[in-house]
Amino acid sequence: MTQTDRQGTEVIRGWLAQRCGIHFPEHKLDQLRQRLAKVQREFGVTDLSDMAGQLDLADATALQLAVMHAASTNHTYFFRESDVLDHFRDHILPDLANRDEIRIWSAACAAGDEAYTIAILIAETLGPAALKRTQILGTDISSPVIAEAEEGDYPLNRLDRIPAELLSRWFEPAGPGRKRVRRELRDVCTFRQMNLKTMPYPFKKSFQAVFCRNVLYYFEREDQVATLRALHDVTEQGGWLLTSVTENVREVCAPWKPVANGVFRKGGL
Numbered sequence: 001m002t003q004t005d006r007q008g009t010e011v012i013r014g015w016l017a018q019r020c021g022i023h024f025p026e027h028k029l030d031q032l033r034q035r036l037a038k039v040q041r042e043f044g045v046t047d048l049s050d051m052a053g054q055l056d057l058a059d060a061t062a063l064q065l066a067v068m069h070a071a072s073t074n075h076t077y078f079f080r081e082s083d084v085l086d087h088f089r090d091h092i093l094p095d096l097a098n099r100d101e102i103r104i105w106s107a108a109c110a111a112g113d114e115a116y117t118i119a120i121l122i123a124e125t126l127g128p129a130a131l132k133r134t135q136i137l138g139t140d141i142s143s144p145v146i147a148e149a150e151e152g153d154y155p156l157n158r159l160d161r162i163p164a165e166l167l168s169r170w171f172e173p174a175g176p177g178r179k180r181v182r183r184e185l186r187d188v189c190t191f192r193q194m195n196l197k198t199m200p201y202p203f204k205k206s207f208q209a210v211f212c213r214n215v216l217y218y219f220e221r222e223d224q225v226a227t228l229r230a231l232h233d234v235t236e237q238g239g240w241l242l243t244s245v246t247e248n249v250r251e252v253c254a255p256w257k258p259v260a261n262g263v264f265r266k267g268g269l
């Protein structure tokens with residue numbers, strides 16, 4: 001590790017915290033350097049100081065996106081954390097059953113597993129016709145995972161938590177060892193690259209429910225508070241926020257009202 005690499009890492013670490021809310025503690029700096037080494041090769045930059053120097057140049061969008069992708073942990077899977085999903089199915093979906101439009105946001109959606117899980121739950125609970133009035137938006141800071149989500153085509157080992165009956169109903173064969181989410185579900189899910197730290201969020205219509213799971217724990221308290229408020233602003237009165245049960249956001253959740261483990265509501269309903 002050269003002195004210039006060490007200095008470059010510090011600058012990039014600060015940039016990630018400030019621009020993306022992603023914080024790398026001291027003990028994870030080796031992991032950050034390993035991830036950045038790939039970007040260094042890909043972009044042919046001399047060292048991490050060189051990379052840091054290029055990050056804020058006007059034409060550095062591709063490099064910025066690659067650094068954001070390298071720094072983010074995209075681990076996700078279908079039907080993750082069933083307690084929160086059960087709450088969504090049993091207590092939130094009945095409330096949305098008669099709406100003309102169902103609008104859900106999977107904020108920090110990674111490769112789309114969460115957005116498609118939500119679509120399956122809606123189809124299974126409210127009937128497939130409900131998909132016609134459903135819009136699910138999936139966003140993530142990382143462009144490569146957004147491209148994956150748009151394809152909706154996964155290796156079988158990524159699908160092993162999906163009950164067999166649902167797998168055969170909602171996925172179709174897609175070449176050796178792969179399955180693709182059926183068009184009915186892909187049609188209701190739209191994916192976009194978006195940084196949760198860029199506020200206010202640019203939506204014309206509010207969401208009835210926002211899933212923001214397994215991302216807040218990368219953020220410092222201050223960014224968690226700001227993010228939870230910005231999510232609140234784009235959720236309709238009486239709408240819901242679903243977080244991970246492993247993220248302790250209760251202390252910073254105001255103005256959200258906690259209703260169950262990992263579930264919050266807007267307003268005093």
Ligand SMILES: C[S@@+](CC[C@H](N)C(=O)[O-])C[C@H]1O[C@@H](n2cnc3c(N)ncnc32)[C@H](O)[C@@H]1O
Pocket residue numbers: 020021022072073074075076077080107108109110111114139140141142145194195196197212213214215218
């Ligand atoms: C561990 S995954 C969680 C995926 C999914 N929500 C779940 O619970 O399975 C975290 C995701 O957050 C994204 N992420 C990290 N910082 C972000 C930011 N500032 N804005 C938007 N997405 C971010 C990462 O790229 C990654 O895909």
